[in-house]
Amino acid sequence: MRITVIDYKAGNLTSVLKALRHLGAETVVTDGDLALVEVAERLVLPGVGHFAATERLDATGLTSAIRAAIARGVPFLGICVGMQWLYAGSSEAPAQPGLGYFTESCARFSESPEKVPHVGWNSLEVRKDSRLLAGVEPGEYVYFTHSYKAPVTADTAAVTHYIEPFASAVERGNVMGVQFHPEKSGATGLKILHNFLSWKSKETK
Amino acid sequence: MITKRIIACLDVHGGRVVKGVQFVDLIDAGDPATQAARHAREGADEIVLLDITATHEGRQTLLETVRRTALELFVPFCVGGGIRSAKDAAQVFEAGADKVSVNSAALAHPTLIDAIGRSFGAQAVVVAIDARRDPEAADPVRDAQVFVQGGRKPAGRRVVEWAREAEGRGAGEILLTSMNADGTRAGFDCELTAAVSEAVNIPVIASGGAGTVAHFVDVFGRGRADAALAASIFHFGVSSARSLKEELAKAGVSVRLPC
Numbered sequence: 512m513r514i515t516v517i518d519y520k521a522g523n524l525t526s527v528l529k530a531l532r533h534l535g536a537e538t539v540v541t542d543g544d545l546a547l548v549e550v551a552e553r554l555v556l557p558g559v560g561h562f563a564a565t566e567r568l569d570a571t572g573l574t575s576a577i578r579a580a581i582a583r584g585v586p587f588l589g590i591c592v593g594m595q596w597l598y599a600g601s602s603e604a605p606a607q608p609g610l611g612y613f614t615e616s617c618a619r620f621s622e623s624p625e626k627v628p629h630v631g632w633n634s635l636e637v638r639k640d641s642r643l644l645a646g647v648e649p650g651e652y653v654y655f656t657h658s659y660k661a662p663v664t665a666d667t668a669a670v671t672h673y674i675e676p677f678a679s680a681v682e683r684g685n686v687m688g689v690q691f692h693p694e695k696s697g698a699t700g701l702k703i704l705h706n707f708l709s710w711k712s713k714e715t716k
Numbered sequence: 717m718i719t720k721r722i723i724a725c726l727d728v729h730g731g732r733v734v735k736g737v738q739f740v741d742l743i744d745a746g747d748p749a750t751q752a753a754r755h756a757r758e759g760a761d762e763i764v765l766l767d768i769t770a771t772h773e774g775r776q777t778l779l780e781t782v783r784r785t786a787l788e789l790f791v792p793f794c795v796g797g798g799i800r801s802a803k804d805a806a807q808v809f810e811a812g813a814d815k816v817s818v819n820s821a822a823l824a825h826p827t828l829i830d831a832i833g834r835s836f837g838a839q840a841v842v843v844a845i846d847a848r849r850d851p852e853a854a855d856p857v858r859d860a861q862v863f864v865q866g867g868r869k870p871a872g873r874r875v876v877e878w879a880r881e882a883e884g885r886g887a888g889e890i891l892l893t894s895m896n897a898d899g900t901r902a903g904f905d906c907e908l909t910a911a912v913s914e915a916v917n918i919p920v921i922a923s924g925g926a927g928t929v930a931h932f933v934d935v936f937g938r939g940r941a942d943a944a945l946a947a948s949i950f951h952f953g954v955s956s957a958r959s960l961k962e963e964l965a966k967a968g969v970s971v972r973l974p975c
Contacts, residue, residue: 522837523809530790560837628839630889630919631942632719632761632972652719652972654792656839656888673718695792695814697756697975 512708515551517577518542519567521592522559530694531555534705543571548580553708558592562617562659563604565596574610581612586685586710588643594681594688595661603659612686613666617659623674628658633671633691635679641668643687643706644680653679653689653696653703660690685712719972720936720964721943722957723762723921724755724950728797729769731777735948749784756791759958759975763789764817764891764945767797774798779811786812794842796891802831809836817891819844820864823871823878826885833886842921843882844891847875847908857907867895875908876915883916890920891945897925901948904931906939913940921945929954929963936969 514536518524528538541547548554554577558564568574581587589597596609601617609617620627632652637644647669660677663670668687671679681688687707693700726733726748733751734742745751752763765785767778775798782795795808796817805816822828822843832841846863848870853859862871862878871878879890892912894905904925913920919942922935926949935941946960954960961971 522840523814525786525810525812526814529787529812533788533790559839626917626919626942628888628918629718630839631721634717650974652975692792695790697790701790 512553513537513539514553514555514708515539515541515547516555516557517548517568517573519558519564519571519573521561521564522557524557526692526694527555527557527590530701530704531708534701534708536708543573545572545576548573548576551580551585554580554585554587556587556589556593556596558590558596559656560592561603562592562595562601563607565592565609566607568596578610581686584685584712586707587687588707589688590694591657591690591692594690595659597681597686597688598661601659613661613664613681613683615662615664617661619659620674625674627674628656629660629673630656632696633673633679635669635671637669637680638667638682641680641682642710643682643689644669644703645706646702647699651699653691653693653699655679655691657690685710717970719761719970720941721761721921722759722932722961722971723764723943723945724752724760724957725764725766725923725945725947726751727766727768727947728778728781729767730774731781734768748781749787752785752789752793755957756789758956759961759972760791760946761957761972761975762792762794762943764794764796766817767795769797775804775807779807782808782811782813796842796844800828802828802835805832805836809840815840815842815888817842817844819846822882823862823864823873826881829882829885829887833888838886838888841887842889842891843879843887844893845875845878845912846893846895847905848895849905849908857911860908863895867898876911879912879916883918887918889918890916891923892920893923894925898923900925901927903927904935904939904941904944906935909935909939909941913942919943929960929967932960932964933967933969936964
């Protein structure tokens with residue numbers, strides 16, 4: 512299994528690559544070689560840091576290439592800012608549009624006595640038909656570190672509670688995203704990445 | 717619900733885990749990669765590897781140790797000790813660390829925090845503060861002083877103010893070690909931890925003084941810590957992070973279990 516990991520110079524890819532390789536995947540990294548996206552079997556968009564960094568995806572043409580790959584049915588997984596990018600945008604960088612695959616926008620956690628960022632291990636309420644989160648039982652924990660979050664909608668695959676309920680995972684067809692870091696979430700995280708690696712289109716058995 | 721983190725700390729010297737009191741009488745305690753994997757398996761929520769050599773010559777050994785340790789570690793992994801520049805930090809991230817902890821170098825050049833945060837994100841920068849109460853001061857907690865060089869030299873900064881500045885510059889977490897409590901096994905400095913935790917909006921990791929499970933309950937409650945560093949407690953009766961967390965859960969602390 513070959514996974515194309517997109518590097519848009521927002522943080523460190525080492526942990527994501529390590530986890531994918533641990534699960535037996537061959538990894539290819541691209542920071543702008545569109546041909547690699549055109550032949551990709553599976554795409555992962557990691558990302559930590561600021562939403563504004565996704566500007567680089569537009570500047571390099573990766574946004575269009577990813578949009579085309581998704582339309583072809585290539586399984587796509589966005590992690591953290593990579594998940595938020597699937598939405599229309601984020602109040603973290605209002606001038607920078609996201610992919611818009613999901614029409615809602617991401618926003619900062621509401622003012623609260625709780626700390627923002629949300630850092631640490633928190634639990635997931637998993638939607639029953641989620642394929643990405645298959646086998647994740649109630650009471651399993653994953654590792655988060657973020658200040659902005661996606662709203663709960665019909666496409667939400669898991670809800671997590673911190674200050675308010677938010678979408679900790681999103682899934683529609685071949686497009687998936689997780690707000691947490693599966694590569695840093697122990698056995699639960701590896702199970703989720705394994706689900707992504709073994710994801711198959713329903714039409715082609 | 718968000719859980720309180722138990723972070724296992726490994727002191728590393730020359731590529732080996734060492735145990736000792738105040739960096740003296742070091743005893744070899746094994747291979748860092750093996751120890752880190754064991755702690756993760758036994759329920760630690762995160763691993764901190766602290767290079768206590770932190771010499772220029774030791775950098776390559778450290779990077780190799782980080783690389784080997786990170787290879788099969790799938791929980792957050794923080795590396796500290798001797799990180800003096802954004803370039804040092806970049807090498808440690810490249811080797812597989814998720815976070816770096818900076819201490820003396822950040823006090824000497826506070827823009828180091830901004831620089832690492834800009835390149836790798838705030839979540840990747842932990843500012844470690846060695847704190848000592850000033851018994852002469854009107855308010856020993858508010859006036860607690862930052863110390864450098866393993867707690868030998870005052871940095872001329874108040875702890876709470878430095879924590880606030882670090883946050884403003886883009887630190888993602890504060891690792892607060894009480895020099896007064898460290899090594900006493902008489903409990904964390906809960907007043908100081910609470911003062912820092914209330915002053916900033918980023919997580920505070922409490923360190924120094926743990927001797928019993930009750931001390932952890934106390935620092936997560938009264939001390940308002942978001943996480944606590946566990947080092948010597950594993951040498952004194954509590955066998956693993958899991959057994960510590962099972963006791964914490966019984967005391968009503970929210971922790972990641974089963975793990």
